Amino acid sequence: MSPVDAVLLFLAGFGAGAVNAVAGGGSLLSFPTLIATGLPALTANVTNTVSIWPGYVSGTLAFRPELEGQGARVRSLGATCVVGAAGGAALLLLLPGRVFREIVPWLVLLSSLLLAAQPRIAAWLRRRDDESKGHRSVSLHVAVLLAAAYGAYFGGGLGVILLAVLGVFLDDELHRINGLKSALSLVVNTVALVAFVTFGPVSWPAFAVLAPSSFLGGTAGARLARRLDATILRAVIVALGLAVAAILLVR
Numbered sequence: 001m002s003p004v005d006a007v008l009l010f011l012a013g014f015g016a017g018a019v020n021a022v023a024g025g026g027s028l029l030s031f032p033t034l035i036a037t038g039l040p041a042l043t044a045n046v047t048n049t050v051s052i053w054p055g056y057v058s059g060t061l062a063f064r065p066e067l068e069g070q071g072a073r074v075r076s077l078g079a080t081c082v083v084g085a086a087g088g089a090a091l092l093l094l095l096p097g098r099v100f101r102e103i104v105p106w107l108v109l110l111s112s113l114l115l116a117a118q119p120r121i122a123a124w125l126r127r128r129d130d131e132s133k134g135h136r137s138v139s140l141h142v143a144v145l146l147a148a149a150y151g152a153y154f155g156g157g158l159g160v161i162l163l164a165v166l167g168v169f170l171d172d173e174l175h176r177i178n179g180l181k182s183a184l185s186l187v188v189n190t191v192a193l194v195a196f197v198t199f200g201p202v203s204w205p206a207f208a209v210l211a212p213s214s215f216l217g218g219t220a221g222a223r224l225a226r227r228l229d230a231t232i233l234r235a236v237i238v239a240l241g242l243a244v245a246a247i248l249l250v251r
Contacts, residue, residue, distance in 0.1 A: 001205050005037045013210035017055025017217025020159055021062070021182065022224060026052065026217075027156040028112060030210060039203055041104050042097045046200040049155055049192045051207045055214030055221075056186040062222030066179030073170075073180055078187045080141045084148025085191035092153050093199050107154045109245040114160040140169035144184070151185065152192040159185055182222070 001009075012033035016026030027048055034044035060067075067074070092100060143165045151158035162181045170177060196202060 001037065001209075006209050008033055009037065009206055009209040010213045013051060013055070013213030014217035014220075016052050016210075017059065017214035017219075018221030018224070019217075020052065020055055020185070021059035021218050021221030025112075025114075025157050025160055026055070026214075027154075027158075028108065030214070031108075031156060034203075034206060034210075037206065039206065040097075041101050042092075043201045043203055045092070045100065045104070045154060046196045047203040047206050047210075049152075049189060050196050050200075050202050051210030052155075052214045053186075053189050053193050054211050055218030056182065056189045058215045058218035059222045060179075060182045060186045062219055063179035063182050066176045067183060070176065070180055070183075074183050076136065077141070077144050077180075077184055080144050081148040081184050081187040082191055084145040085152035085188040086195070088149035088152030089192045089195035091149070093195065104154065105245045105249040107150075108156060109242065110157065112157075112242050112245060114157045114164075137169050140165065143169075148184075148188045148191075151188040152195075155189070155192070158188065 009030075012030045016030035018026070019029060020026035030052060031044055031048045034048055035041065039047065144162070147158065147161045147165055150161065159181055162184055163177065166177045166180055166184075167174070170180075
């Protein structure tokens with residue numbers, strides 16, 4: 001790994017940790033950077049998942065005030081996340097690598113579009129005045145299961161998906177839903193990390209750079225989440241994601 005690659009990975013890791021804490025979609029910074037350093041798509045995805053785990057930890061710890069009183073939700077929905085994430089990780093490891101290479105451009109594109117639509121999703125959620133269905137809703141658990149499987153398989157945009165799903169079914173403040181999103185994202189990422197460290201092709205030199213920077217980014221991002229105007233940041237990440245999707249589609 002060249003010094004330039006190391007600097008780029010450090011910056012991408014910090015950005016990914018911060019963006020995941022603020023909005024979700026940080027993998028659209030770190031994953032393309034890993035690709036740019038020359039890693040194959042599958043190795044880049046596995047390494048990215050393992051490396052951004054510290055960012056999810058620091059972000060979730062910083063959201064502790066928003067998680068107060070949500071223990072039942074975390075336990076119930078967290079169990080569903082474990083099952084979904086295990087399935088998604090198994091699919092990634094068991095299916096031929098060419099399957100991931102063929103589908104990843106579309107996953108990047110989907111993640112980018114979801115991130116672009118996040119302000120509209122959040123505004124719609126804030127306008128909802130339906131009676132809460134609660135965290136025991138079967139439909140909510142099915143949606144979280146699918147989101148967790150997607151998150152373990154690829155991960156880009158997981159936070160956006162979870163924010164939308166949780167907001168539809170839970171009648172609560174957006175900041176508290178964001179804290180719950182962070183906790184569930186940590187569960188998904190932890191399951192995937194265990195699977196990938198045990199069976200996956202992790203690039204440990206890249207991990208050594210990304211992991212500490214994502215931890216710092218997660219802490220910073222969570223502190224800014226309550227007051228940061230992320231419009232410009234979101235636009236840059238979406239543009240990057242669309243460009244990466246286009247490049248991967250024509251390769």
